[in-house]
Amino acid sequence: MNGELKNLIEENFNLLRKVLDESYTLKSVSDVRTAFIYRHTRNIYRLGQDVVFLLEANRLDSCPIIVRAMLESLFKLVAAVKISETAVQIFINEIEAELAWAKKELDLNGNDSAATIERFSGKAEELRREYNVTSKKKWNTLACAEAAGLGQMYSGEYFVFSKHAHAMTSGIMLREHKTGAGHVLQTIFTIVTYTTSSFVQSIKTISPEGHIKEVVRLAKQTLKLNAEDVFCKMDRPKDSSHPSG
Numbered sequence: 001m002n003g004e005l006k007n008l009i010e011e012n013f014n015l016l017r018k019v020l021d022e023s024y025t026l027k028s029v030s031d032v033r034t035a036f037i038y039r040h041t042r043n044i045y046r047l048g049q050d051v052v053f054l055l056e057a058n059r060l061d062s063c064p065i066i067v068r069a070m071l072e073s074l075f076k077l078v079a080a081v082k083i084s085e086t087a088v089q090i091f092i093n094e095i096e097a098e099l100a101w102a103k104k105e106l107d108l109n110g111n112d113s114a115a116t117i118e119r120f121s122g123k124a125e126e127l128r129r130e131y132n133v134t135s136k137k138k139w140n141t142l143a144c145a146e147a148a149g150l151g152q153m154y155s156g157e158y159f160v161f162s163k164h165a166h167a168m169t170s171g172i173m174l175r176e177h178k179t180g181a182g183h184v185l186q187t188i189f190t191i192v193t194y195t196t197s198s199f200v201q202s203i204k205t206i207s208p209e210g211h212i213k214e215v216v217r218l219a220k221q222t223l224k225l226n227a228e229d230v231f232c233k234m235d236r237p238k239d240s241s242h243p244s245g
Helices: 003-025 032-056 063-082 086-109 114-131 141-147 151-165 169-175 181-202 208-227 230-234
Strands: none
Touching: 003 032, 003 181, 003 208, 032 063, 032 086, 032 181, 063 086, 063 141, 063 151, 063 181, 086 114, 086 141, 141 151, 151 169, 151 181, 181 208, 181 230, 208 230
């Protein structure tokens, strides 16, 4: 990884950490939506740092799996920023999905899940009452991506990285010669850019306008590297020999 790329990675993550720190210092995490956005932003930051560490150690195989989780957080985060009521709806949907799982375990295996079921049921009902949520919409990953206006990213990057998460043969073949680092990095930059800009638009920080200007500057640097074919060059196979099936 060249020096320019390393600097760009560091600057992107430093900016994301800065807006998180400022928000925490200002104690703006005060309701379900704000906490939801904050947590997913922090999740993206921490997972992204893990990906960078693995890339620098030349351990690419698990990176796409982590990036897929980052994309899921991004879809939920941006959906919550664009449509304020989605945060609590997604949260309720997650609780109810866990509740359904606990009930299934109880039916199939006879496990003592009564306490878990009672806790999840109570929390979901409490949130529905408090926020007047009557919708029964299933907030799967696609629904979150569509609400975020990131449907194209879902059908592109998310689909590709899902191959790795589900151990599909085509995904394994993509990793056989340590290719894909460029795609991973390019996607990381996109995720961090969306995350930082979305965060500062919805949660109070010390200098939101300054942060947005910095996001734009870093995004232009990424576009410059893309135009110079830097990411594609990283993905070109270094060895043409491979298993045929």
